Amino acid sequence: MEEKTYAIIDVETTGGGISGNRLTEICIVLLKGAEVIDKYTSLVNPEKIIPHQITSLTGIDNEMVAEAPKFHEVADDIDEFTRGAVFVAHNVNFDYNVLRNEFKALGREFKRKKLCTVRLSRKLIPGLFSYSLGKLCSSINIPLQNRHRAEGDTDATVILFQRLMELDEGGEVINSFLHPHSKNATLPPHIPAEQINDLPEDPGIYLFKDRHHKIIYAGKAKNIQKRVLSHFYDKKSREYHLGQETSFIDFETTGSELIALLLESDYILRHYPKYNRAQKKPTRTYQIINYINQRGIVQLAIGQTKQIQDSVHTFYKRNEAQEMLEKLCEDFSLCPKYCTLQSNVKVCSHYSIKNCEGICNGSETVENYNHKVKNAIASLSTAKQTYIIKEKGREPGEEAFILVREGRYQGYGFVGPEAQISSFEAYEPFLKLQESTFHTHQIINSYLRKKTEKNMIRFEEEAVLG
Incomplete structure (x- = not known):
């Protein structure tokens, strides 16, 4: 059977992320089986400034590449040199993607079979603390000179790959990595x-x-x-x-x-995972609070906090709290001034709420007004719904549930087919308590807007968990 050809490759770049990386140096060593048959190496003018930190790492500066060929001038050589060969590199996806993007910028396709010496090393030399090229070479006594230069790193990778081929007698592991349905070519280096x-x-x-x-x-x-x-x-x-x-x-x-x-x-x-962009920033909540002012009047206002605290009602957007205050004011004939919808006025003069009964001008008693405020607060409390959302479980016969108590998410759980659920309290032993946040509020509300209520079981206030 004909021996495979391998192109052992290392590239140096300008940095700046995968899409922004430009080539500054490349080295390719061709192997027929385990035997070196050719080598290609060249500096490359990246047509952009090389950052100082990259120069500190590689030693390649702007002056060194000023007269070097640009990629379009070496593209044919690289394409021809690697044609028919398996692309091999230490952390292969990096080098491969850099080259592929360079070819893509020229309107050309670059496609090769890939092998990663990090992944191969983890398989064939298990148990090492680190599989970075430097530490790996140190662990198994491979000389590594001119580190972070393309030729030095490629020469060390060639020796490493030859050692791996010796360990993989018969080529079973390497062939399995090259199998069309193998995930090894696409997976990152450290994930088996x-x-x-x-x-x-x-x-x-x-x-x-x-x-x-x-x-x-x-x-x-x-x-x-x-x-x-x-x-x-x-x-x-x-x-x-x-x-x-x-x-x-x-x-x-x-x-x-x-x-x-x-x-x-x-x-x-x-x-706070490093790579999650959404949901990290603590979101403020807005609460309708009540307090007694100097005249003994129960006053309503909007309070802002980063914590969900006991209050008349909690909202996650200020305009929602504002709309609710206006509705309470209108429905219970409250005064806009004492609902903090107007300030610095002696007598209320709200543009749309006109049914104030005179607490602000002295024609309504404090006792009567406070009674109306008490009724308004009570209406909010009874509007907080308690319900279960029933969902598909993890396995046949199991049922998942999400519990919302008085408008606040409590947690979730799973109920097996053997459980006898005949009341709200029967869910309690299966409940895994969770924190209620702005995001859980948004998730559940979004779900309820899209779904019908057929999966929802409502409970009266007196039937809630005690």
């Missing part, structure tokens, strides 16, 4: 393919963790395995760096997409 294969194809949440098991990304999915893989197929710089930092992937199936959304929100707010 077995970990991906173990991911379920069910709804739930997934957690990307770094090598210290710290959560760096939390996501929800209808199909956990499919969604996790989509991160690695995405070529955006942020997704690439997320993959590079991920060493472990945990998951939790939920059966219900709604519970997955609520759990995702909980993980983001509790762990």
